[in-house]
Amino acid sequence: MAVTVYGPSYSTATARVIACLEVYGVEYRQVPVDLVAAEHKQQAVLYGNPFGQVPVFEDGDLKLFESRAITRYIAKKYKRANGPDLLKEDNLEESTMVNIWMEVEAHQLDKAVQPIIFQLLVVPVLLGGAPDQKIVENSVKNVEKLLDVYEARLSESKYLAGDFFSLADLNHLPYLHYLINTPYASAITSRPHVKGWWEDLLSRPACQKVTANMKR
């Protein structure tokens, strides 16, 4: 039986979950949610997320929320069917490195990129306003500083958690996809190891499919 994802393709958190399903080749049904009409707030209980956010993930009777907890669930469940081991739970040091870089994505990168996306994509397209260029420029500086650390890390190992592709890398897809489609793409492309890592991520058919859908 297919699983169900409630959320629109352009939502970064929804895209994160779908990217993980695509990597494992899991069959899924997607139910779009109209965020502009605040459908997710009004029907929070119906959708199964008491905090009124997308995505919600349904697998039989199980209703899950929080995108990074959902991607952990998918990685754990489908690894058992000989899928890729994106969490490395059987290895204390490797799993810890995956966890550290998942936290960095969630608490550092995501937070730094979010205001840029909000100002450049949400404000003009959804709210019909003009971006606050000062917020954008300060945020770009923060992102540049963070990506200097990524550059150093990725010059030591091929992927963030080590020389293996993990959920820490995959979770970065949605925000970096939006960032690279702004005038500030060079934050990524001017750093050779970050650029190579991003191209490696995007060379995966699963990632290409998800980012193509985010553009709609």
Next chain:
Amino acid sequence: MAVTVYGPSYSTATARVIACLEVYGVEYRQVPVDLVAAEHKQQAVLYGNPFGQVPVFEDGDLKLFESRAITRYIAKKYKRANGPDLLKEDNLEESTMVNIWMEVEAHQLDKAVQPIIFQLLVVPVLLGGAPDQKIVENSVKNVEKLLDVYEARLSESKYLAGDFFSLADLNHLPYLHYLINTPYASAITSRPHVKGWWEDLLSRPACQKVTANMKR
């Protein structure tokens, strides 16, 4: 050999890590870091956190950062020595519930309580200014709304992830300790299930020791 924690006891992220060490009875050495003098920024590389934040955790040659990744490491490592199983990694549904409520702590509760702590404790004590009461009141409203969801959850199960104590509960200790010591303690104490859950958390000697040190 004892592990080392770099960070002051009043830092919520440091307290989170120390609470976990205390629960497992792990021997540790704590190296205070002067946050006001920005010692952690200046010596980021020395301390082993490229993002210049506390805590940093040292176990032999291994240097770890990001408090929630560190608590996962501790729970995983010391469970093996017959400690409590705070992650439930062997059970897909239980571990997923732990992960969901760890994400809720990190992305919802922490974010909502942080401005209250900043205005009421950091601004007057460390910065010598006056709290912005409007920020405080808006944040309290956000916290109240979140804790309504917690109340509903905790009326269904004894702990956040189910009827078992987990890292999702323990990770809440530092922020809720500060919140309950503000004039807005009733956000916790007026909700019977949240209050009972908090008292259960605080009944543990490990949690008492950590919160006593946070007061210094």
